[in-house]
Amino acid sequence: MDKKFQIFVSSTYEDLKVERDQVIKAILEMGHIPVGMEMFSAADEEQWKIIQRQIDESDYYVIIAAHKYGSVTADGISYTEKEYDYAVSKSVPVLGFVLADTASWSADKMETAPERRQSLELFKSKIKSRLVDFWSSKDELHAKVSIALMKSMQTTPRVGWVRSDTVSNSPELVKELTRLSQENAGLREQVKELEQQDISRKAEETQSEKTFEILRKNKAKIYIFENGATDWSEPKDGTLLGIFQAIAPNLMVENTPEKIGGDIALYYGVVNVRAYAPVPTNHVSHWLADLSALNLIKPSDKKHPVSDKNDYWSLSFEGENLIRELRRIQLEKGLIDQESPENTGEKES
Structure with a gap:
């Protein structure tokens, strides 16, 4: 297939008009x-979008x-440098041609x-950090651009453009279209x-949020019988959410109602607290x-001896999801402190 490559030519304009013409001719x-962007106003933001698309x-x-920097953007760099930086960012192969220091040049085409x-x-310096060549005249530039482009097309082949009528029956095209279709x-x-996973996840999140609100809104009075006391303590204000958070960790395996009371x-x-109730x-x-x-909870599925008359409860799948999410939020916010022997009821050995 006969490919034609699109080549973007960038430079300052007025001082290099003749040289640009030679490069375009080559x-x-x-x-x-x-x-080339000669027909566009570089200061126009809409035209910059066109330039980007062309690159x-x-x-x-x-x-x-050469020796002109060119008009400057609001960012403080020239439009030519802005084009160059964009081409580099898009990984377009860049071929640089810098006027040799020994070349004669008109003073009115130099920055003052x-x-x-x-x-x-x-x-x-930025241009010279990549593939670069030096030129002294428009004719030399013409020749060097031709040679450099031929080398680049061999060493760094690109997609290019081809006539549609040359590829419609191409075996390579049919193979590529088949691959792309698959x-x-x-x-x-x-x-x-x-x-589907996202829909399921959002549904789970919505259900968890609803359940959280139900737990949070349902108030509870927590009566506790302390060890050595003669009656129940003054009730503490609680919620069904607090109760769930209290008992969930030990329900990840299973627990009895009596021990659940101790967790609360x-x-x-x-x-x-007293041992019983x-x-x-x-x-x-x-x-x-x-x-x-x-x-959120269910009767435990684990087998127990016939002689064991206790009831056992464990977390359901939904309960595991909810406590996992609550713990994650608490950990992220630093709301979980390392438990000490004093607040676990354990004694140091």
């Missing part, structure tokens, strides 16, 4: 497509530099302001799966029923 002689579609980028000369030298089908399936007492700050058993049963109705 590209046309090679049978390729030169692109995006170009196969190679040619930069010509110290700041602009400094900016120009910095820009030239790849597209696979990607569509992946997108579909991800969308500990959560609400009472360590030393530290929290009213009818209250615990009521809360367990509420949490079961919300599908």
Whole structure:
């Protein structure tokens, strides 16, 4: 297939008009497509979008530099340097051509302001950090551009452009279209799966949020029988959310209602409680029923000896998800302190 490459030609304009013409002539002689921005106003933001699109579609980028820096953007760099930086950012192969220091040059085509000369030298240094050649006349530039482009097309082949009538029946095209079709089908399936996962995740999040609000809004009075006391303590204000957070860690395996009562007492700050029913058993049963109705807990599936008359509860799948999310939020916000022997009821050995 006969490919034609699009080549973007960048430089300051008035001082290098003749040289640009020579470069464009060299590209046309090679049978390729030169692109220049002479017809656009570089200061126009809409035109900058056109320039970007032209660079995006170009196969190679040619930069010509002499002794002018050019008009400056609001960012403080010249439009020529802005084009160069954009081409580099898009990984378009860049071919630099810098006027040799020994070349004769008209004084009216040179920068006079110290700041602009400094900016120009910095820009030239940037160009010289990549593939670069030096020229002294328009004819020499013509020849060097032709040679450099031919080498680049061999060593760094690009997509290029071809006539549509030359590729319609091409075996390579048919093979590529088949590959792309298969790849597209696979990607569509992946997108579909991800969308389904996203829908499921959002549904779970919505349900968790609703459950959280229900738990938070349902108040509870927490009566606790401390060890050595003669009656129940003054009730503490709690919520079904607090109760769930109190008992969930030990329900990841399973737990009995009596021990669940102890977990609730500990959560609400009472360590030393009586062994039997530290929290009213009818209250615990009521809360367990509420949490079961919300599908957060369930009777344990583990097998126990026939002689074991205890009831056992464990977290459901929904309960595991909710406590996991609550713990994650607490950890992210630094709300979980390392437990000490004093607030766990344990004694140091």
